[in-house]
Amino acid sequence: MTRKEDVVVFSYYDCIIRESDLKILQSNGWLNDAIISFYFVYLEQELFRNHNELLFIGPEVTQCLKESPSSEIPIFLDPLEAQHKDFIFMAVNDSGKSAGGSHWSLLVYNRLENKFYHLDSSSHTNYQPALKLARNVGNYFSPSSEVNLEEMTSLQQDNSYDCGIYLICNLENLAHHVTTHGHLEQVPFIKKDIVVNMRNELLEIISEQVEKSKNQD
Secondary structure (H helix, E strand, O other): OOOHOEEEEEEOEEEEEEHHHHHOOOOOOOHHEEEEEEEEHHHHHOOOOOOOEEEOOOOHHHHHHHOOOOOHHHHHHHHEEEEEEEEOEEEOOOOOOOOOOOEEEEEEEEOOOOEEEOOOOOOOOOOOHHHHHHHHHHHHHHHOOOEEEEOOOOEEEEEOOOOOHHHHHHHHHHHHHHHHHHHOOOOOOOOOHHHHHHHHHHHHHHHHHHHHHHHHH
């Protein structure tokens, strides 16, 4: 019998949101793959649906990209038409090949510059996982080049549980910046009040999408 907290609230493209995911947002819980994946898809399908130059890669595929041998990277990136994207946004987790992990950060690849940018709300905590991911993805685009990874300064978290919130806030902020300016220079920091309000905003977005899906049925 399915436990009440695991009841499916709704499905959104390839994402499934459950009651347990909503409880994470209603508390100070650490954001899981499901919530972060949902927001990556939401940005792609809603806010930036007219920007085909952007590619949003959520946690499940990013983890495969990070841990797979370089020979298998095309299996994941070819179907996404990654070679035709200018900016690729990736969720980075510090977990290895086994389940787990305790920190999220954001890695962005600018294909035109052949350069990676890493935003970490707990400075340098995820540098090694981000570098590992960048090397695999970089080898796919430019096998003969050394990886070029820049650590960007960003607003830092002041607790142990909001790294996922910072990830998605930075994600949306950078996506807006590149669609406006075409580069990742002089990106303004996210505002702290945006971070503080993001859990409630996510709950509202999910609620809106639930109603939208009901109306389409």
